Amino acid sequence: MRKKDKDIAATNRLLEVIRGKKDFEPPLVDSEHIPEEAARLEGFSIPEKKKTRDSFGLLSKKTLGLDIGSHSVKCVQLERRGMGGYRLLAVRAFEIAPEGIDLEEDPKRITVSTIKKAIEGINLKRTSIITAIGGVSTAIRQIELPFMTEKELASAIKWEARNYIPFDINDVELDYQIINTSKASNTLDIILVSVIKDFVRYHVELLREIPIEPQVIDVNPLALVNAVVFNEEIERNEFVVLMDIGDKNTTLSIYGVEGQYFVRNIMISGNDFTDDIMKGNGLSYTDAESFKKSQDSTGLIETIKPSLDNLVREVRRSLTFYENQAKIKGFSTIILTGGSATLTGLDGYLSSELGLPVEILNPFRKIDVEQPSMLVPFENDLCKLALAVGLAIRE
Ligand SMILES: Nc1ncnc2c1ncn2[C@@H]1O[C@H](COP(=O)(O)OP(=O)(O)OP(=O)(O)O)[C@@H](O)[C@H]1O
Ligand SMILES: [Mg+2]
Known part of the structure; x- marks a missing residue:
C-alpha cells in the first residue's frame, strides 16, 4: 500500500x-x-x-x-x-x-x-x-481497554463508556469501532462515539x-x-490541529496518521465575535456582522479579543493535554475551516498566539x-x- x-x-x-x-x-x-x-x-x-x-x-x-x-x-x-x-x-x-x-x-x-x-x-x-x-x-473519544473478544466488548461497552462520556449513558446513542488490537500490551484501541x-x-x-x-x-x-x-498530504510523523470555527461552536480535532485521535467542542465561535462587536462598538446585530466580515474594519481583532483570548486559552489547554497524554512534542500546523476562519487577521492572530503555522x-x-x-x-x-x-x- x-x-x-x-x-x-x-x-x-x-x-x-x-x-x-x-x-x-x-x-x-x-x-x-x-x-x-x-x-x-x-x-x-x-x-x-x-x-x-x-x-x-x-x-x-x-x-x-x-x-x-x-x-x-x-x-x-x-x-x-x-x-x-x-x-x-x-x-x-x-x-x-x-x-x-x-x-x-x-x-x-x-x-x-x-x-x-x-x-x-x-x-x-x-x-x-x-x-x-x-x-x-x-462526544468522540479514543480509549484503550484491556483485550477482550468482540462479543465480550459488545456487552461491556455500555458499562465502560460511562467512564469516558460526558453524558448520562441512558440519554445517548452509542457506537464504537476497534481501531487497533495490541497483542503485546494486551489492549484494544477503540473509538467511542456518543x-x-x-x-x-x-x-x-x-x-x-x-x-x-x-x-x-x-x-x-x-x-x-x-x-x-x-x-x-499529512506526513506519518505529523500531528495536525484542525479548527472548524463556525457560529455557535468551534470543533477542535487533533489528527496524526497513527496517533491518538482527539476531539473537543469549544463553545466559543462566530456569534461570540459578533457579540463582542455589538457590545464594544454599540452596533446592531446586522451592522456588527458586516463589521466582522469586512476586510478593512479598523481594530477588528482588538474588538473581538475577549472571545479570542478565551478561545486561544481553551485551545492551548487541549494541546498541552494532548502532548502530555500522547507523549508527543508539538504539532506541525493548524488547519482552519468554517465560516469564521476567514475573519480578517484571525489566521495571523492564532499563529502568533499558538506559535504554529496556520493555513485555511x-x-x-x-x-x-x-x-x-x-x-x-x-x-x-x-x-x-x-x-x-x-x-x-x-x-
Ligand atoms: N468573512 C467573514 N468574516 C468573519 N466571519 C464570517 C465571515 N463569513 C462568515 N462569517 C461568520 O461565520 C459564521 C458562520 O460559519 P459557518 O457557516 O461555518 O457556521 P455554521 O456551520 O452554521 O455554525 P456551527 O458549525 O457553529 O453550527 C457566522 O458567525 C458568520 O458571521
Ligand atoms: Mg458548522
Missing part, C-alpha cells in the same frame, strides 16, 4: 465508527448496512442500488453532503469517478437567519425552509444523501419534513478530518471542478464548505 493510501485507510478506519450498527433507536443510519426488514421497521426506505458506470467503465456514484449548521446550510454534490476522484456537480450555501434570529420564529421551521432552498434545483436522482450531527450533542438521542431524533425529524432520507448520519468531527486528509483549507483542492464559475460565489470562504465536502466524499 502506498503511504497516501495508508493515510486514507487509517482515516477510513475512524470514519467507519458509526457505520454498520443495527440496534440504534433511531439509528445512526447507514441503511445499506441494515438488513432490509430492519431498515423498513425503522422507517427508512431501502435505497435502490445507486451505482452506475462512468466513462472509464468504473463504478461511479453521486453523493450530496448536507451540512446543517446553526448559522447556515451548506451542500455539495459530487460524482465519484472511480480511482478515488470526484467531480463537483453542485454547491450551495444559505444563511438560516441573515437578519439575526427572530425569537418569535420557530427555529425548526426556518431551518427546514433553508434546507429546502439549499437543495432546490439540485438533481438528487441516484444521489446518496449524507448529513451529520455535531457540537455539544456529540450522540444525545434527542438530537438524533430532532435531526431525523427535520430531514423528514423536507422530506429527505439520508443514507448516513455522520458526526461532524470525523467528516472534517475526512475533508482534510483527502485534500492535504481549500476543500476543493483535489476535486475536479469543470465549471470554475460554480465556486466563484464562495471564492473568499471556500473553507466553510469543508464539512459538506467531507460528508460527500464518504465511501
